[in-house]
Amino acid sequence: MKILVAPDSFKGSLTAMEAAENIERGILKADSEIEVDLLPMADGGEGTVQSLVDATEGKIIEKEVTGPLGNKVEAFYGLLGDGKTAVIEMAAASGLPLVPEGKKNPLKTTTYGTGELIASALEHGVKKIIIGIGGSATNDAGVGMAQALGAEILDAQGKEIGFGGGNLDQIAEINLENLDSRLDDIEILVACDVDNPLFGENGAAYVYAPQKGADKEMVEKLDQNLRYFNQIAIKELNKDPNQISGAGAAGGLGAGLVVFLDAELKAGVNIILDIIDFESKLKGVDLVLTGEGMLDGQSIYGKTPVGVSRTAAKKGIPVVAVAGTLGDGVEKVLEHGIKSYFSIIDRPADLKEIVERSPELLANLSEQIIRTIKL
Template sequence: MKFVIAPDSFKGSLTAKEVADSIAQGITKVFPGAECTLVPMADGGEGTVQSLVDATKGKLLTKKVVGPLKNKVTAKYGLLGNGKTAVIEMAEASGIGYIDEETQNPLKTTTYGTGELIIDALDKGVSKIILGIGGSATNDGGAGMAQAIGVKLLDSNDNELSFGGGELGKLHHIDISHVDKRLKHTEILIASDVVNPLIGSNGASAVFGPQKGATPDMVQILDSNLEHYAAIIKKELGKNLADFPGAGAAGGLGAGLLAFTNSKMSKGIDIVVEYSQLKEKARNADFVFTGEGGIDFQTKFGKTPYGVALATKEVTPDAPVIALAGNIGKRVNDLYQKDGIDAIFATVSGAKSLKQAFADGSKDIEQTAENIARLIAAMPKH
């Protein structure tokens, strides 16, 4: 019997690989001779680096870079098993985890460190970069990233702008003559499920700015500055990004990448399905297990469990897809579609604190997988 085990991480508790290991342990208690193919997954957000490194037998690299508050931070990124593809999470260099209520200020925070990771990956000889852009602390339109790769953002006196979204209103001219030439031949896949434009009521500043500490007055300044930034990009580079879907992701980093690199937007889960070779591994599977810390109706919109179901049903339509979750939320019936998830099981064993649920995560997942396997074993053979 062939089981494909393709979960996301249980955020705050277990990595995707640890979840997959726990599910496999539960299954093999009932089916000791089963073929268990482990495919750690992610959807472009937190855990994407680790999942793709695990799935491709790659390696993790670390680099000291400029953090969102201009201090040095140690960021990790992945080199996939083919040796030619890097996977970067911008949150490692420029993420919201580096700020708190006292230090948050999207007028000042920068994506410079993300650009430094891109350059370091080029130094390792990669020809493709997968860049997950969730969880940012920034609202600078990717200006810091651009400066790190060699773009000069100049004011009316030909002085380079300082860091932060608060500076973009001073932008007068963009000089791209010093951009690292290797980027012309490097494809960047932007892993993001955010479709917000750069500016306006649904833009980066209005929707995501308050999460990063922006007051209503700051939101107005940031949005105006990004509008000016987009106008200069359109005038000098011929790229119209103000209303481009996804340009507002990560405080406008999406726009910066589209403006200054050879990039294209992709759904995070689609990228991970491709690079983990999930479809090939799910071919002829008897059962597919997936999961995530929380599952609800929003899982249908680009989250790992539903993406695993779609990929599985494309190659093995009759394979049941079973999802495990620490928390089952609203309207999960929306996921029970012809090409969707077949069954969802909660893993938490009884009432307990969140801290205890995290501590028991591996054991509870293993027990739930074993129980499901026992049900499978008890089913009549047709």
């Protein structure tokens, strides 16, 4: 029997590779003759860089960049094993965890550091950049990111506008003539699993800005500024950001990456499956074990286990999912290629204990799954 182990990370507990290794440990305890292939997975969110670096034998690059509040922070990105692809999590440079609780303010936070990570990746001669845009602290429509790459975003006096979504209404001119020329030959894919427009009641400000520290008045200001940015982008760049599905992702960074860098927004898990050539990894496989920290009804909307199961189902390969916890509507995953699902929790316990025991719990569950199959 050949089993492909392809889990996402168990957030706050295990990286995707650690999860895969513990699943393997359980499988081999049940039957040491089983052939096991490990393939750490991701969906574009937290852990994507590490998962893809592990899966392709790439490396992590550390880089000091401008944080969301303009201070210097230590960030990172990944170079994949092919030497031609970089993977960036915008949250590493411009994420909410980088902003102290009392200083959250999307009127001021910037994506400049994300642009600096892109510039650093270009120094390695990559031909493709994958950017995961979850977990942002920002609402600046990617203007900071573009400024870091040489775009001139000017006010009425011909000066660069300041950082943050609160300054978007100061834009009078957008000049991309000095944008880093190395971007001309680069394919940029953006892992985006939301379809929010740039502005309006379902847009970046109203839906996401409150969790970034915005009160009602700030939300209204941010939304007005995003509307203004949309108008100026049409006028200056002949592009309408609000027509882009997912434009409102990451405080409008989804829109900014498209209008400034001609990026393409795609479902994160589909990008990952393509990058690692997942279908080729299924050759000769009898069973796939996948999983993540939480499996529920929302997992069918772009989460790793369902992305894996849909692909495996095309080849008639059964998939079993393991999870830290099972949430409401989890039974929906059974309609998308997953044949059965299990939680690692073996007895009542608090979250701290479960996290501490997660390697053991995951190995034990995997062992029992294989013992049951072998019956």
